[in-house]
Amino acid sequence: MKFDINEVLAEMAGAVKNEVKDDWQTVKITFxxxxxxxxxxxxxxxxxxxxxxITEEFYQQRLADEKDIMKSELHAIAVxxxxxxxxxxxxxxxxxxKAVEGALGIV
Numbered sequence: 001m002k003f004d005i006n007e008v009l010a011e012m013a014g015a016v017k018n019e020v021k022d023d024w025q026t027v028k029i030t031f032x033x034x035x036x037x038x039x040x041x042x043x044x045x046x047x048x049x050x051x052x053x054i055t056e057e058f059y060q061q062r063l064a065d066e067k068d069i070m071k072s073e074l075h076a077i078a079v080x081x082x083x084x085x086x087x088x089x090x091x092x093x094x095x096x097x098k099a100v101e102g103a104l105g106i107v
Contacts (some may be wrong), residue, residue: 003050003103005043008096009035015091016074023080027088034073050056059100067093088095 016031017024045062048054054062067089074085 001051001105002104003046005039007044009039009042010044011095011099012092015095016088018081019091020084020103023084025078027074027077027080030073030077035050038066038069039105042071042096046103049100050103063093063097066096 013035015103016027018028045054045059045066047057049059070089070092071085074080074088075082080088
C-alpha cells in the first residue's frame with residue numbers, strides 16, 4: 001500500500017471533524033494550520049518508519065509526542081473541552097498510524 005501524506009492529513013482532519021462535530025467551524029482553521037505546520041515532520045516520521053530506519057518503539061514514542069502536541073493545540077481553542085480534544089487527537093493520530101501500517105503491509 002502506498003503512503004500519501006496529503007491523503008492521510010485529509011483523513012486526519014475528517015477524524016477530528018467527526019469528534020468535534022458542532023465545534024468544527026471553530027476548530028477548522030486552527031487544525032488546518034496545525035496539520036500544515038506538522039506535515040513535513042509527520043511525513044518524515046512515516047518515511048523513516050516505512051524504510052525501517054527507526055524502531056517500532058521509537059516510532060510509537062514519537063506518535064505519543066505528536067498526539068500530545070496536537071492535544072495542546074486543540075486545547076488552545078477554548079470551545080473544545082478536554083475530552084473532545086483527547087478524542088480528536090486520538091482519532092487523527094490513529095488515522096496516521098493506520099496509514100503507515102497499511103503502507104508497511106501490517107494488518
